[in-house]
Amino acid sequence: MKLTLTTVAAAAIGFTIGILISICSLPKVSFSYAGEHSVSCSCKSGKDFAGNFSKIDANGTLKIYEATNPKGAETLPPGFVVSESNLYQHRLWGNPDEDLPNKHKYLVAFAVGYGTMKDNFASSKNFTVILFHYDGRLNEWDEFEWSKEVIHITARKQTKWWFAKRFLHPDIVAPYEYIFIWDEDLGVDHFDAEEYIKLVRKYGLEISQPAVEGFQWRMTQRKPDQDVHK
Structure with missing residues (x-):
């Protein structure tokens, strides 16, 4: 019994001394x-x-x-605080230096409602794609395989510029060379984004939009004899 009490007392004293030394050295x-x-x-x-x-x-x-x-x-x-961020997606585990996605050069954003755009856009290896959902219907987009690789943001009954001002902040989109903000009903079946960007670079355009065929505003109508008109 005496041996046990002596052992416990010695352990308590040693533990207390160790705590005091740790506190003093912090x-x-x-x-x-x-x-x-x-x-x-x-x-x-x-x-x-x-x-x-x-x-x-x-x-x-x-x-x-x-x-x-x-x-x-x-x-x-x-x-802890950094001046810039980005929209690159990251893994939830493992080594952060071995991240999964490519660092895309371009960003394209649509404000969409289910049933209006459907399967007329397939993501490019050089594009980060954001879908701004104004009707709250996100799960239905899972039927498109490419939709699983894009970023989805939802807020009911808001316009594309409402989304853009809040989620495409300059500090966020700074890493991208070019940003596309398009309407959901834009037909892109015959559109080549890489060829378009070549023209943008060639003529040094800061703000531009693809020309369209058919009955449109005169400034947006395609002129077959020109690459670019202002």
Whole structure:
């Protein structure tokens, strides 16, 4: 009985001493609005685990320098907030450096209702495709194999520009070379996106649209003797 009590007491004392040593050795971090962190530790100058440059000042305090976080995110750790994002899809597990999708060069977005566009668009290997659903019918699109590879966003009774202003923000679409925002009833059976982009590059067009045949607005009618008209 005495041996057991002595063993328990020794273990409790050892555990308490270990906790006290750990607490005393933990770095103390103070966040500031100026983008500079002060960390009390006995580290050497160099880079921390996040790759931020640092140095030890005269008082033995480690200074970590980082870019200022945006308003509302001042107390987040270094590298947590980035200035840009993208619409590239990522795996849910495994090594993030071995991501599944290609980084597409172009983006095409449609505002669609089920039954209006159907199977008249097949995704290209160079395109990220977004479907903005204004009728709330998403599951029906699973019948199209290509639909499983695109991004679906739904909000009832909204227009394409309502969607575009909220989900095609400049910081999001910056990685793409060209962006297409099309109406859902546009016939693309005889349209070659890659050939169209060649013309856009050739003539240095910032904003353009494909010419159409038939009774349309004069500015959009195709002129057979010209590649481009303004």
